[in-house]
Amino acid sequence: AYDIGLHGVVYQVNKWDPKQFDWTKKLADADYVGPTCQYCHMRGGHHNVQRFGTVYTSMGMSMADRGAPIWKEKRDRWASVCDDCHPPRFARENLQALDEAVKDAGLKYRETFQVAADLVKDGV
Secondary structure (H helix, E strand, O other): OOOOOHHHHHHHHHOOOOOOOOOOOOHHHOOOOOOOHHHHHOHHHOOOHHHHOOOHHHHOOOOOOOOOHHHHHHHHHHHHHHOOOOOHHHHHHHHHHHHHHHHHHHHHHHHHHHHHHHHHHOOO
């Protein structure tokens, strides 16, 4: 997802340019043209990549998880990373869009599963 998203494309196009990505600097001292995986997932020197993970169920984006305090905390933590470079509403709007996409994907999954089940019933 990173590689095909805006941040990943910026990285792929510029990663060999030392003016854009100076790999001799510590991450905390770097001024990159875009965020690397480490910038978001290893923020503050944490080596627990999942701490800022975006796996949907652990982010509280599944319908079952919505509203649980631990998931709100994780979402807020993730949003705070986006706030480094984007306006405060950016992460919230994107999280909402991801929620809707996950909901739509779940509906399509159920529809597809039903089509497959009907084909099995029909002997196909």
